[in-house]
Structures are given as C-alpha cells and as structure tokens.
Amino acid sequence: MKTKNKGITLIETIVAVVVLASAFVAGEYFLMAALSANKATKTRFVGTYLAQECLELARNVRDSSWQQKLPGSCAFVPGQFLIMPDNTNISSALPDCKLDLGVKIVPFDPTYEIKIFTDSIPFSRKMIVSAVPDGTKIECVATGPENVEISLTEILTEWKK
C-alpha cells in the first residue's frame, strides 16, 4: 500500500508541474498580447498627432491666405499632397501661387521621411484636398507600421470677401 502511494506522488508532482507551467505560459501569453496591443496604441498615438499636425498646417495656410488677402483657392487645389512646415528641406512652394505662407505643399510623395528631431519615423502622411460647397475638405491620413492608419478630416470654409 505504502509503495503504491509513493508512485502516485511522483505522477502528481509531474501533473502539478505541467499545470503550473501551462498556467505561467498562458499568463505570459496574455501579457505579451497586452504589451503588443500597448505598442500598437503608441503607434496610433504618434500617428494621430501627425495627422493633427497636417490639419493644423492646412488651417494655418487658410488663415495666412486670409491675412494676406489671397483667395483660399490659391492654396488648395483638389488632389493629394504632402504638407510640411517651412523648416523642412522640401524645395517647392505652393503649386500655383508663388507665395510664402510658412508652409510647404508639394504633390504627395510616399517616400518622404518624416523626422522627429533627426530620427526618421516609419510614417507617411498624405493630405487629400477636395472641394465641397462653401469651402474645402481636408483629409489627413497618417500611415504607419502594423497597418496603422489614422484619418482626420476638417472642412475649411471660404471666408466672405
């Protein structure tokens, strides 16, 4: 009887080890999933701020055009563009009007590297301009790794002359 009992104890130990190990593996698996979800949230966070920057720049161009008594249609023509602050090394100015509004708008280039300080980040950003009644629709799309795509839209109304 006693010998039989000892044998069961070893099997029990093995079972216990297996159960414990699988519990740890499962726990770790869920944690890793949560961690990668957290990283995806980080990518979306950075992308949202980039898309927001694009909208702010478009708004800034609209406001500067108003300050300089230029028509809004001069700044925004329908199409897909790259919009960047003046301090980036893009050479061309606005497509039609040769005016300095402190923002550079050039045809969309997916290879353009967006930098934070001197580090390139794996994002590309597109400004899609389309005409709507009484204004211009600006859609900013920031595309990043892991199929992250942030799209923000704003309608900039044309001011009354």
Next chain:
Amino acid sequence: MEKMKLPSRLHIKLQGSTLIELLVATVIAGIIFTSAMGAYFVFAKNTQKMNIWREIQKETHFSMIRMADKIRSHSIDFSEYSSGNCVTDVNRNLCLNNGYFFKFENENLKMNGSPLFSKEFKVERIHFQISPNQDPFTNITNKSLQIQPKVQIQMEISSRRIPDIKFLIRTTISSRVYK
C-alpha cells in the same frame, strides 16, 4: 517466523528509499522554484513595462493638450524673444501672451513654473519651432509678412525606471488669435 520477516523487510526498504526520495523531491522542488521565479520576474517586468507605457502616453497627451490649448487661445509673445524670458533658450522655451510660458528645466517641461511630467519620467529633448520668427502684425503695410503664427513641438520622453522606454512625439499647433 515468516510473519515476522515480511514487515521487517518492508520497513528496511522504506527507510532506504526515503533519502533518495528526499533528494529527488529537493531537486524537483528546486527546478520548479527556479523556473517559477524566472517566469514571475518576466511577468512582473512586463506588467511594469505595460503600466509605464500607459502612463507615459497619458502624461505626454496631457502636456500636449495644455500646450495646444494655450497656443491656440493666446498668441506668441514676440517681445519676450527680443528681450525677456525666451531670449536665452529660444527653442527650448515658449512664451505666450497674457503671461503664459513653457520652459524646459531640470529634465522636465514646466508651465509657468509647475512641472507637467511626474518624477517618473524624464524629458530628454524638447524643441519649439516658432514661425514666423518675428511679429507678423507689426508692419501692417507689408502683407507678405502677415503669416498666421504657429508652433511646431517635438519632444522625447523617457522612463527613469526603464530607460529603454522612450517616446518621440511631434505636432504643430496654429494660433487661433486673428488680427
């Protein structure tokens, strides 16, 4: 006689195996304990990392909202850039009208002197790019100078506990004050 022998043999056998069993049990317990400890440390480290990621995003978002709110509703105070708070460190400080200023100080970002990040995080770098670099509304006759002011913000935040957690963020805020 036979009845006496059987229990005594069993007894001896039991005594002999106890030491080996003890050793085996110790070894197994040791293995389980070691692997459990290892697993636990990985688990704890990942939990901590996750919490830090969440916190760093929360605090960065909070500071961005504070700056965006102030930049939108109070225009840039260009006089501070020619003589005032913002002369010494143009790209690390931001001065706005109505007495609002943001300063990079002691590895933190401060708004009117009070820190925007908790002590858990370190502001590695910050850069404010003000455009245009002079007041666009002083010379009303020169229309080409009249550009709506905007500020581009670039920041790098890291965790003090786990230094490889770093967060780079960039955005631009356009002023909503019209003249």
